[in-house]
Amino acid sequence: MFKEALRDIVEQTDGGIAGILMDSSGIAVESYTKDGAPFDINTVGIEFGVVLSQIKRAAEMVEAGSTHEISVGTEKMITVIRLLGDTYFLALAIAPNGNFGKGRYLMRAAAPKLLAEL
Numbered sequence: 001m002f003k004e005a006l007r008d009i010v011e012q013t014d015g016g017i018a019g020i021l022m023d024s025s026g027i028a029v030e031s032y033t034k035d036g037a038p039f040d041i042n043t044v045g046i047e048f049g050v051v052l053s054q055i056k057r058a059a060e061m062v063e064a065g066s067t068h069e070i071s072v073g074t075e076k077m078i079t080v081i082r083l084l085g086d087t088y089f090l091a092l093a094i095a096p097n098g099n100f101g102k103g104r105y106l107m108r109a110a111a112p113k114l115l116a117e118l
Helices: 002-012 041-061 100-117
Strands: 016-023 028-033 069-073 078-084 088-094
Touching: 002 016, 002 028, 002 100, 016 041, 028 041, 041 069, 041 078, 041 088, 069 100, 078 100, 088 100
Parallel strands: none
Antiparallel strands: 016 028, 016 088, 069 078, 078 088
């Protein structure tokens, strides 16, 4: 179920490259990567997972409420991360010219189903 959901998100997002469902300790539950991806999505998930925990703490420190989503734009990709409860997150890597909005929408729509299965 997780692989299918990730594949759907990546394939239905123009410019989608890869997706991963990961727990907060850096262990991948499932991932999906298009052929020819220029990076390892597991490494992306682990590294951005560290940043995610720092952002969550910062949001709490300034009393901004809980973190739901972050995005990081770099020269080679846009990474969108959506939190699934306190323990898991969903990350999507998109080409810089990809459809960022559609990727965010698909992740938001899939989140309740994924969380229910975890």
